[in-house]
Amino acid sequence: MPAATDDNTYGVQPPGLDFKDSNTIPLPPPKHFQPSLRYPSSRKTIYDRNLSRPSSTTSLASFAYIFNTIITYHHAKSGSVSEIETRLNRAGYPIGIKMLDLLLYRQSGKAVRPIRLLELLQFIHGALWRGLFGRAADALEQSTSKKNEYMIVDNEPVVNTYISIPREMSQLNCAAFVAGIIEGVCDAAAFGTEGVTAHWAEGDEMWPGKTIFLLKFQEKVIERDEAIKASVG
Amino acid sequence: MSYHFAIVGTRDNPLFDLDFGTSKLGGDGLSHFKPEAAHMNQFILHASLDMVEEVQWANKDLYLKKIDSYQNNSIHCFLTATNVKFLLLMNPDPSATPYSQHTPGTTTSPPPRAAANAKHSATLLAANPSSPQTEEAVRVFMGEVYESYVKCTLNPFYRANQIITSPIFRSRVQAAAKKYL
Numbered sequence: 001m002p003a004a005t006d007d008n009t010y011g012v013q014p015p016g017l018d019f020k021d022s023n024t025i026p027l028p029p030p031k032h033f034q035p036s037l038r039y040p041s042s043r044k045t046i047y048d049r050n051l052s053r054p055s056s057t058t059s060l061a062s063f064a065y066i067f068n069t070i071i072t073y074h075h076a077k078s079g080s081v082s083e084i085e086t087r088l089n090r091a092g093y094p095i096g097i098k099m100l101d102l103l104l105y106r107q108s109g110k111a112v113r114p115i116r117l118l119e120l121l122q123f124i125h126g127a128l129w130r131g132l133f134g135r136a137a138d139a140l141e142q143s144t145s146k147k148n149e150y151m152i153v154d155n156e157p158v159v160n161t162y163i164s165i166p167r168e169m170s171q172l173n174c175a176a177f178v179a180g181i182i183e184g185v186c187d188a189a190a191f192g193t194e195g196v197t198a199h200w201a202e203g204d205e206m207w208p209g210k211t212i213f214l215l216k217f218q219e220k221v222i223e224r225d226e227a228i229k230a231s232v233g
Numbered sequence: 234m235s236y237h238f239a240i241v242g243t244r245d246n247p248l249f250d251l252d253f254g255t256s257k258l259g260g261d262g263l264s265h266f267k268p269e270a271a272h273m274n275q276f277i278l279h280a281s282l283d284m285v286e287e288v289q290w291a292n293k294d295l296y297l298k299k300i301d302s303y304q305n306n307s308i309h310c311f312l313t314a315t316n317v318k319f320l321l322l323m324n325p326d327p328s329a330t331p332y333s334q335h336t337p338g339t340t341t342s343p344p345p346r347a348a349a350n351a352k353h354s355a356t357l358l359a360a361n362p363s364s365p366q367t368e369e370a371v372r373v374f375m376g377e378v379y380e381s382y383v384k385c386t387l388n389p390f391y392r393a394n395q396i397i398t399s400p401i402f403r404s405r406v407q408a409a410a411k412k413y414l
Contacts, residue, residue: 047384047401097315097393098386104295104314105383112293113314188243188315188393228290 052106057134064162071163071174081172085197089180096184103131113189117217117225120191121150124182132181133158148217152182155207173198175211182213192218235264236414237274237322238406240382242394243315245282247275249397249406256411266327273332274306278320281308285318295379296372299362304330307362311375313382315393319375323362323414370413377409 039045074087104111107127114120121140129137143149157175165172175198183196194216201210240249252264252274266274281301288297289312301308305326311319324330361367385391385402 045401046388047381047405051383100314101383101386111295113295115290115293190316
């Protein structure tokens with residue numbers, strides 16, 4: 001192996017290699033790595049933004065417009081009511097993952113990770129709802145028949161404010177988007193679910209838009225929670 | 234006095250790593266790990282994930298303090314709500330770490346350089362990995378990294394468990410390291 005010398009750069013042919021009589025074209029020397037990061041004109045990246053803006057409010061009109069576009073898109077792409085709901089759920093899921101860390105960061109010094117099931121549910125019912133909609137959810141209930149099912153009730157979901165459901169799709173509840181956010185929070189906090197779904201609560205005259213979010217946790221999550229409960233005493 | 238910092242995702246996949254040294258007490262801010270430490274550090278950090286999983290359901294805090302040690306490395310962990318682990322390995326004197334030459338049960342005598350540095354390094358954070366000053370410094374450092382990490386995840390193009398490549402994120406972590414460690 002020939003010793004590397006200082007002048008053996010890409011411009012000079014290494015000894016023993018002659019390209020003159022061959023048809024091969026030597027590769028051009030590799031360019032120096034140029035980071036392609038571009039700064040915005042204000043020179044402020046996302047890392048310069050402040051995360052703890054107090055009670056930042058988004059215009060309901062612009063939210064309604066974008067949410068309408070999302071629903072139209074998924075409606076056009078899917079053939080059934082359940083497929084639209086699944087797609088809306090998937091659209092909300094990454095938001096949930098990101099919200100969990102953001103909300104904990106905003107609690108600053110006193111932030112704790114939810115490690116018990118009830119703490120997580122109260123976090124969703126309180127902190128998450130306040131972060132998203134500016135108020136707590138209306139009720140948090142456990143299913144009477146099944147141990148792993150919990151329900152969060154919202155009397156008037158903001159996302160459904162300007163949504164009117166055609167008669168042939170009366171089962172569709174566009175709060176499936178919010179259900180996806182809840183599922184993202186549960187999954188990210190290592191409380192795996194078998195799906196979070198949004199259902200209309202029928203027969204409530206005072207709140208016609210009342211929506212129930214049904215959270216079905218995996219068996220192993222319940223088992224782990226009971227083990228923690230037993231160890232704490 | 235050297236540090237190895239890594240972010241490990243929810244599937245135990247590495248997202249980010251950085252080697253640096255102390256900038257306090259005349260440190261040059263560069264890591265002085267042995268060549269073999271490049272893979273050993275990753276190995277040691279990932280081995281400590283078992284300890285994280287033991288502690289995480291008993292401790293509600295984000296900062297789990299010192300969770301593991303190996304030879305003269307000690308590992309501090311910060312666990313985010315989404316189960317992403319920030320692991321910081323600190324080593325007061327990398328040249329004294331025997332790694333694979335280590336035989337269990339025998340105490341290796343510190344090399345002369347370590348003895349000469351002993352007085353100096355006694356004041357360093359990594360020499361007392363469980364002391365309140367070290368924990369406080371690491372807590373503040375982790376808090377700054379957490380802030381940058383949350384900002385990174387809020388990028389709509391960032392998916393969970395994606396490798397963090399942003400040079401700005403890297404420079405933010407380096408700045409926090411220089412400031413506190």
